[in-house]
Amino acid sequence: MIIDKILLEKLKSNFQEAFWFIKTNKVRTFLTALGIIFGVASVITMLAIGNGAEKEILSQLELVGVNNIVVTPIPDEKNDNLSEDEEESNKTESKRFSKGLDLLDVKNIKNQIPSVKIVSPEIILNTYVINNGRQHSVKLIGITNDFLTTSNIHLEKGKIFSNYQIKNALPVCIVGKKVEKKLFTGESAIGKQVKVKDVWLQVIGVIEEKLISDKAQENLGIRDLNEDIYIPTNTFLVRYKDRKIIVDDVNVKNTNNNGPKKKNYRGNYHQVDKLTIQVFNSDELKATAEVLSKMLVRRHNDILDFEISIPIQLLKQQQKTKQIFNIVLSIIAGISLLIGGIGIMNIMLASVLERTKEIGIIRAIGATEEDVILQFLSESVLISVGGGIIGIILGVIGAYVIEIFSGIETILSLSSILTSFFIAVMVGLTFGIFPAKSAARKRPIEALRSE
Structure with missing residues (x-):
């Protein structure tokens, strides 16, 4: 129980520090999160279009008979x-x-x-x-x-x-x-x-x-x-x-x-x-x-x-075409998320260089490598989570806009929203590990000597 409380306190402290750092660098954080925002919005919109297409195919199957x-x-x-x-x-x-x-x-x-x-x-x-x-x-x-x-x-x-x-x-x-x-x-x-x-x-x-x-x-x-x-x-x-x-x-x-x-x-x-x-x-x-x-x-x-x-063969051909369309959209969404992840990694690496002395000080007063890793991971996760939330909002709006102006039926589902949010968090964790480990490996004396 004592160990759990200590871990919770560490996480709380790290997230508070990460939130403060993000708050003081709003523009840079927003630009970093753009890839995640557009990636998540693309995933939600793509899944909404796919769900709508699937419903349309099933309804047409009912009309023409199997x-x-x-x-x-x-x-x-x-x-x-x-x-x-x-x-x-x-x-x-x-x-x-x-x-x-x-x-x-x-x-x-x-x-x-x-x-x-x-x-x-x-x-x-x-x-x-x-x-x-x-x-x-x-x-x-x-x-x-x-x-x-x-x-x-x-x-x-x-x-x-x-x-x-x-x-x-x-x-x-x-x-x-x-x-x-x-x-x-x-x-x-x-x-x-x-x-x-x-x-x-x-x-x-x-x-x-x-x-x-x-x-x-x-x-x-x-x-x-x-x-x-x-x-x-x-x-x-x-x-x-x-x-x-x-x-x-x-x-x-x-x-x-x-x-x-x-x-x-x-x-x-x-x-x-x-x-x-x-x-x-x-x-x-x-x-x-x-x-x-x-x-x-x-x-x-x-x-x-x-x-x-x-008729069913015509519908299967339509379904195949729509599946190819969905795959293309998925690739685009994946590329956006990949770019977003790379953006997070680059900014976090730059942040590590900027905060070398800070890292040296906290290591000198007793912080472990694990503490440093948690601090930088907290920042990358917060960026990806924030980008994910904004992306969800844009994805929902985008799905409705597409349905209104193009006539393509879109169906939003809770599973698609949760999936996109989970992907955003995982991107933050995955691309934040390397900068976090890079920061943790710095020796306190070398970090304090750097200008």
Whole structure:
């Protein structure tokens, strides 16, 4: 106990002496601590950006699903400025005919690819909804109940489509949360009627609100699911629009006895606007996508009028890019801390030279090498701790500034703040040892003789 008290008294005395020395050399101390300040601020900001990026990736994974493959059709685009070679290529291609992406493809994918768990088709129509005499733009989406599974969304209230409603193409719908708030402010939409284009639909369900950032919509090509109205695919095809029937009629009318004189512009002839295929195992994603591509090319008469993407692979690539970015930031932060540590060591060495006589006096009156080491280490630790505290404040402010002005989400955590503070203290200890030992090795007589 007596030894502990003596050690505590020594530490207290050394830190008081260190604090006095730092106080009398404010400018030099501040300049010494700049490396630590910027290093700690960089560490905190970097970790905040990394945490935000990780959260964004996880939230995007929830939106696209871990085991999903997405098939999107490519419409026939009219181009009046084709070269002769392209015209010749079009004439050859016009001899082949693709039926487009349709519900028969959905059925075949389910039946013929063993690794496929569920297939969710979507048919999309940009239209309007009328409420209280006002017209609002809306996306009407024809879906099956599997859409909720592949999109990882749940109903907040109400029910999913029943088999009877699907089979008989009944005018029922499920609305997004934002649609409910817009059309039925302050009350539930369940059981209410909405007029979408020329058809009255009864609301039987409301999906729970799902936060989807603008960046996620842009990067992943997904919609804000909260702003859509969903109906069964049969209801969509019977009561609204079936592009397959319309396009087939147009092709028949455009063909006369002499045959078509030129390639017909078909526009969007696909019955389905999007297919989401969910596999049982994520390891089967790539192989399933290859089999799926071959099957659809064959069914579409060797015409590649669709695109296949695996969202999780895109996200992994983004994650890899962000990890590289975080590594670069870590290196920059490490360099700042290294420079800060070197700065502390240089200043402490200079301090040792300036205080040679002081060292000789305290050694002459009985101070041990250990006492001298503790005194100089106390100064370096105080400098690094002070720089660490200022760095923490700047790092927190910097994280908020980055989020406000750049739109990059940053998440501060207690662990990142404690880690950066611990690093600052360790830098002070590590780079203060050499100057402290250098001071302690000086012989009292030589120190007192120096000028």
